[in-house]
Amino acid sequence: MTTSELxxxxxxxxxxxxxxxxxxxxxxxxxxxxxxxxxxVLGYNNPGAAVAAVEGLIxxxxxxxxxxxxxxxxxNYGARAWAIRALSxxxxxxxxxxxxxxxxxxxxxxxxxxxxxxxxxxxxxxxxVEEDILEAQIKALNTLFQASQDxxxxxxxxxxxxxxxxxxxIKNRQSQWLEKIIHRLEEIINTDETLAVQxxxxxxxQRLERG
Amino acid sequence: xxxxxQLNNFSQPTEALTVEQAIANLQHExxxxxxxAAWWLGRFRVSSPGAVDALLVALEDKSDRTEDGGYPLRRxxxxxxxxxxxxxxxxxxxxxxxxxxxxxxxxxxxxxxxxGDASSISALITLLDGGVEAAKPVPGKxxxxxxxxxxxxxxxxxxxxxxxxxxxxxxxHPVGRVRCAAMRSLYQLTGDSIYAEALIQVxxxxxxxxxxxxxxxxGAIGYLKSAQAISETLAENSLKLIALQGIxxxxxxxxxxxxxxxxxxxxxxxxxxxx
Numbered sequence: 001m002t003t004s005e006l007x008x009x010x011x012x013x014x015x016x017x018x019x020x021x022x023x024x025x026x027x028x029x030x031x032x033x034x035x036x037x038x039x040x041v042l043g044y045n046n047p048g049a050a051v052a053a054v055e056g057l058i059x060x061x062x063x064x065x066x067x068x069x070x071x072x073x074x075x076n077y078g079a080r081a082w083a084i085r086a087l088s089x090x091x092x093x094x095x096x097x098x099x100x101x102x103x104x105x106x107x108x109x110x111x112x113x114x115x116x117x118x119x120x121x122x123x124x125x126x127x128x129v130e131e132d133i134l135e136a137q138i139k140a141l142n143t144l145f146q147a148s149q150d151x152x153x154x155x156x157x158x159x160x161x162x163x164x165x166x167x168x169x170i171k172n173r174q175s176q177w178l179e180k181i182i183h184r185l186e187e188i189i190n191t192d193e194t195l196a197v198q199x200x201x202x203x204x205x206q207r208l209e210r211g
Numbered sequence: 212x213x214x215x216x217q218l219n220n221f222s223q224p225t226e227a228l229t230v231e232q233a234i235a236n237l238q239h240e241x242x243x244x245x246x247x248a249a250w251w252l253g254r255f256r257v258s259s260p261g262a263v264d265a266l267l268v269a270l271e272d273k274s275d276r277t278e279d280g281g282y283p284l285r286r287x288x289x290x291x292x293x294x295x296x297x298x299x300x301x302x303x304x305x306x307x308x309x310x311x312x313x314x315x316x317x318x319x320x321x322x323x324x325x326x327g328d329a330s331s332i333s334a335l336i337t338l339l340d341g342g343v344e345a346a347k348p349v350p351g352k353x354x355x356x357x358x359x360x361x362x363x364x365x366x367x368x369x370x371x372x373x374x375x376x377x378x379x380x381x382x383x384h385p386v387g388r389v390r391c392a393a394m395r396s397l398y399q400l401t402g403d404s405i406y407a408e409a410l411i412q413v414x415x416x417x418x419x420x421x422x423x424x425x426x427x428x429x430g431a432i433g434y435l436k437s438a439q440a441i442s443e444t445l446a447e448n449s450l451k452l453i454a455l456q457g458i459x460x461x462x463x464x465x466x467x468x469x470x471x472x473x474x475x476x477x478x479x480x481x482x483x484x485x486x
Contacts, residue, residue, distance in 0.1 A: 016419070017417070020445070047419070047445055047446050047447045047448075048419075048445035048446075051445065078447075085448075085486075088486075109449075110447075110448070110449050113486055114486060116486075117483075117486040153456070154449075154452055154453075154456075154486075157482070157486075158486045161483050161486060194456075195459075195460045195463055195464070196456045196459050196460055196463075196482075199459065199463055199471060199475060199479065200479055200482075202471060203471055203476060203479055206471070
């Protein structure tokens, strides 16, 4: 099938199951022309189809970044969470500002969660100027420290995952950052009210100390 | 909490109240304020004796009625009392199991589950009278004659082994949610993994709502072997994460909490992949 036929199949799907099948096929076609349709699917409140669409967008990678940024849905938090999740997994630095804002201030916990995780997985090396990288990493670190105090346990959990990944990317150059991160993890282990969050901080601490 | 409540449990701006205002608002002339105050006290787990006393009064409210005779304030008061961990609420909640409003009975059963007091067992079992035969839909309503799933889940959580034989037939009930509740409860009461494995099968259901329900069930019983299947089912990541949290914490509590086992790390790896 051509990409436009695959797109039509998504648009004409008349059941949850046929939508899922059509989205899977479009996602597997890896065609940039399918990007806007895959993004539209994120707003359909069909979690199976959304998972397939996100996977397709992640595999497409760089070409999906600008359409994702342009089509971010300010009114549908479900769709926004999936889009942020795709941006987080692609790790393109052009998504950084959106992730910083989403992790810190979005009202939907699923959006804050996906964004916090994404702040750890930015491909910093794709940024052009060394100065920019440092400044951007400091912003990411501060936002993750803030997210690690979020009222929702899953956002704190995601912030720990983000901090661990960020620490892995910066630790050779900035040992004082690493110390700050490990110190924050220690605080979480000792004081967080949620056992799963404490355990994830413990895991991050063990991995970082092992190097 | 139901799956849809879990799903909507994102932080949103809520009306700022102080504890004193919330307690006072339970008597506010605007019924909407009373309703909100009851929810607020539960949400922020205000367990002061004053809050509990005021909610116990709200549990007998007669002013806030729906068109078909429901008691919205009583429902919210019962839900809140379940979260406040004060056993003084148990007798009043048991009384609510006889309320004419189905949703008050459901909220009371859920609250009694959270309070976990064995004194509520016999009253809960009474709601299963007549067995599956009697457990029919109420004509024109979206629910059965009793909140069977909430009652059965409560009996399982409280450890009411004397209810096992009464719960058993509900594994054949026509409503999927009720069957899941029975399997979840029987796993808790008997420890027989056959029930947990049957729940895992439901993750393959074509109904999204049923997949959501069973995610909550597997999280509640903390069945470690379901972690992989949970991460793969077609449902919102938010619900999968809550289910996996249940499994992780159940496992951590059984082992030396902070020495992380292979199994705990495996569950966390699955959770990481769903963020």
